[in-house]
Amino acid sequence: MLRLKLDKLLFERRINANQLSKMTGIRYPTILDMESNKSKAWSPENLDKIMKALELEDVNELIEYVSENPGV
Numbered sequence: 468m469l470r471l472k473l474d475k476l477l478f479e480r481r482i483n484a485n486q487l488s489k490m491t492g493i494r495y496p497t498i499l500d501m502e503s504n505k506s507k508a509w510s511p512e513n514l515d516k517i518m519k520a521l522e523l524e525d526v527n528e529l530i531e532y533v534s535e536n537p538g539v
Contacts, residue, residue, distance in 0.1 A: 468535050471509070473502045476521055476529070491516040 477487060484502050488495040493513050500506045501513070514529065523529055 468533050469530055470504045470533055471501055471506075472529060472531055473498075473517070474504075476523075477502065480521065482521075487517070487520060490520040493517070 477483065482490075484498040485495055487493070488498045491498075491513070493516060497506070497513065501509065501517075514526075517523075518526070518529060521529075
């Protein structure tokens, strides 16, 4: 399963969801859902805005793969 590492990134940078919302123009509830991995889908536009706002150079800094079946 793919998941966002947005919660970790915001914590490391001492930025909250409201600040990221203002930085990107993405609705605050959308950022909250993305931060808690409740979003069912992420738009490429929103991912691009977050990458730019957090000055990320590699998508692997934002998205990770987590196996749903440990040991498989």
